[in-house]
Amino acid sequence: MxxxxxxxxxxxxxxxxxxxxxxxxxxxxxxxxxxxxxxxxxxxxxxxxxxxxxxxxxxxxxxxxxxxxGYKVDGALIIAAGFGSRFVPLTFETPKGLLEVFGERMIERQICQLHEVGITDITIAVGYLKEKFEYLMDKYDVKLLYNPEYSDKNTLATIYRSRKVLKGRNMYVLASDNWMRENMYHAYECGAWYSAAYQDGETKEWCLSFNKRGRITDVKIGGRDQWVMYGPAYFSREFSARFLPVLEAYYKSPGTEQFYWEQVYVDMLSGEARHRLEQEDGELLNETVRASGLSPAHWDEIEMDANRQPDNQVYEFENLEELRLFDPRYQNHSDNAAMKLVAEVFKVPESQIKDIRCLKSGMTNKSFLFKVGERHCICRIPGPGTELLINRKQEKQVYDAVACLGITEHVIYMNDRTGYKIAEYYEGARNADASDWSDMDRCMEMVRRLHQSGITVGHDFDIRERIDFYEKLCSSHGGILFEDYQEVRGWMDWLMDRMDAMDRPKCLSHIDANVDNFLFLGDGGVKLLDWEYAGMCDPIMDVSMCAIYSYYDEADMEKLLAIYLQREPTKDEYFAVYAYAALGGFLWSLWAVYKSALGDEFGEYTIIMYRYAKKYYRKLRKL
Missing domain, CATH: 1.10.10.10 (Winged helix-like DNA-binding domain superfamily/Winged helix DNA-binding domain)
Incomplete structure (x- = not known):
């Protein structure tokens, strides 16, 4: 500085x-x-x-x-695009930066601190639940910048998307979920810096070495009794001129999708950036050197100081437990519907809900793991738009009907109106492996047991009705259908007419027999989870659904059908398994288009399902 x-x-x-x-x-x-x-x-x-x-x-x-x-601060970029998985279930409803600490939202506290020193040109990089930040545009005259890659890339991509905001300007770079006790911002900053806090004992943070003037000389992950990178940063225009060309090159390089932006700085400091780009792509390296405006010998030189902060000044809350310790309100009054529900079901204060962890979000629901006393459980929260897709009363009827079989997870609580469910968590269990035929043999054994149980419910899973319904949902919510949709829809009508003419028998079927829904327990047992779509249907539907969810080819699909039947399939059974694979693919591609219109994306899943519809229709027309 x-x-x-x-x-x-x-x-x-x-x-x-x-x-x-x-x-x-x-x-x-x-x-x-x-x-x-x-x-x-x-x-x-x-x-x-x-x-x-x-x-x-x-x-x-x-x-x-x-x-x-020359040192006047031009503005601030606040990164607020991420999900905040370590703060579930709160972040299922509210982005992490909008959580309150002592009654004040963390991002608003930072905006107000910036305003106090005259910094009003503020851009917020948003992604997850981006609409929740819109009110800040009116309240504080901020700008929002959307990062479409927020769900599958880290902050390197966020800075890349925001690079035009930073170029040629003196800018603070802040995280929306930081909390500063005292205002550490200024109208003038005299050089690039990264906030640093001292941590006693072992740490897994990014540890700093710096010289007598505070210039950072080295960064290592993990250490003991160290100053660590902790809190906001400041990019001078000189820093950005050197840094952003390298960050752009990293963004274009494979394998950097999960990098934090700080990794680029650390690699420049250590010389790794030069090595990476020299190994990666000669033209990309030349482009980076040209963009920096520096000589080939000096383009990767970078300077940043450690802005050492006193104890208890900067807070980066790592998880909900840390926030609870800091702001006692979160111990028993988080104002979160799921936490309130768990407390009511187990008749405990929220403070006794421990070890909260995000589970991988399903395609329909969101879930989190928690512990009350010695009980490990999972709470399911229905995803957006689910109330139109799932009849919760019918789901509960199925769970009640099959309870005598002992094949479902142990359900502690289920609300047939809201869809919230609390179930036992099976420690050490694993999902079925679609490539392991011994696993699939046991899965099909469980499906047969269900089909042969004689249990009935009062509703069908009618794929014609579901296709019509999902098609209307897509149209009413602005979902963009496929270019050849009308032609393919005609193909599906032909298949459904053929299946109706076959008049195959019905029994209670699971419909969502995804390998991820088969749970292999440590004691050797198997459970079948998530009965949201279950109803009376042709039992072959379960085989077809299991096959397409597993991305099976034709040989594997026919092998799975033979395992289920325990004999050689008939001509009609072969026809049925391919017809339902086509119809199922078509149905779930519509489902994915609808969910996409609501803001959920499932990558290539939509196209894969649609391809199944076309592929197996064509196969059956040739038979």
Missing amino acids: DRHGLVCRTVLEQPDITQREMAQKLKVSLGTVNGLIKECIGKGYIAERTDGGGGSGWELTGEGRRLLE
Whole structure:
């Protein structure tokens, strides 16, 4: 940092400051401050003043103000795109940066602190639940910048998407979920820095080495009794001029999708960035050097200081447990529907709900794992739009009907109106492996047991009705259908007419016989989970659904059918398994289009399912 600039900024903000106070503020010795003041007076940046009553202090001269002008902060970028998985279930409803600490939303606290020092040009990079941030545009006149890659890439991609906001400007780079006790922002900053906090004992954070002037010289992950990267950062325009070309090159390089933006800086500092780009792509390296405007020998040189903060100044809450310890309100009054429900079901205060962890979100629901006493459980929260897709009363009827078979998970609570469900978590269990035919033999054994149980319910799974319904949902919610949709829809009508003519028998079927729904327990047992779509249907439907969910080819699908039947299939059974595979693929592709219109994306799943519809229709027409 320009230490003359720091002296000038300090005099501007606090003209009555003493040399001793300035030494403490700048974290240097009293002798160093005395020397800096003498130099600043000599350069005409500051002048000593007296107030006539014996008091004294400093004043900034015109030359000093001109010096500071180059260090004026232009604005701030606040990163708020991520999900915040370690704060579930709160972040199922609210982005992490919008959580309150002592009654004040974390992102709003930072915006207000920026405003206090005159920084009002603020851009928020959003992604997950982006609509939740819209009100800030009116309340604080901020700008929102959407990062479409928020769900599958890390902050390197967020900075890449925001690079135009940073180029040629002096900018704070903040995380929406940081909390600063005292305002650490200024109208002027005299060089790039990263906030640092001292951590006693072992740490897995990014540990800093720096010289006597505070310039960072090395960064290592993990250490003991270290200053660590912790909190906000500041990008000077000079820093960004060197940093952003390399970050852009990293973004274009494979294998960097999960990188934090800090990794680029660390690699530049260590020389790894030069090595990576030299190995990666010669043209990409040349482009990076040209963009930096520097010589090939110096394009990767980078300077950033450690902005050491006192204890209890900066907080990066790692998980809900840390937030609970900091703000006692979260111990028993989180204002979250799922937490409130768990507390009511188990008749405990929220503080006794421990070890909360996000489970991988399903395609229909979101779930989290928790512990109350010695019981490990899973709470299911229905996803957006689910109330139109799932009849919860019918789901509960199925669970009640098959309870005597003992093949489902142990359900502790189920609400047939909201769809919330709490079930036992099976420690050490695993999902079925679609490539392991011994696993699939046991899965089909369980499906046969269900089909042969004689249990009935009062509703069908009617694939014609479901296709019609999903098609209407897509149309009413702006879902973009496939270019050849009308033609393929005609093909599906032909298949459904053929299946109706075959008049095959019905029994209670699971419909969603995905391998992920078969749970192999540590004691050798098997459970079949998630009966949301179950109803009376042709039992071959379960075989077809299991096959397409497993992305089986034709040979594997026919092998699975033979395992289920325990004999050679008939011609009609072969026809049925392919027809339902086509119809199922068509149905789930419509489902995915509808979910996409609601903001959920499932990658290539939509196309794979649609391809099944076309592929197996064509196969059956040839038979």
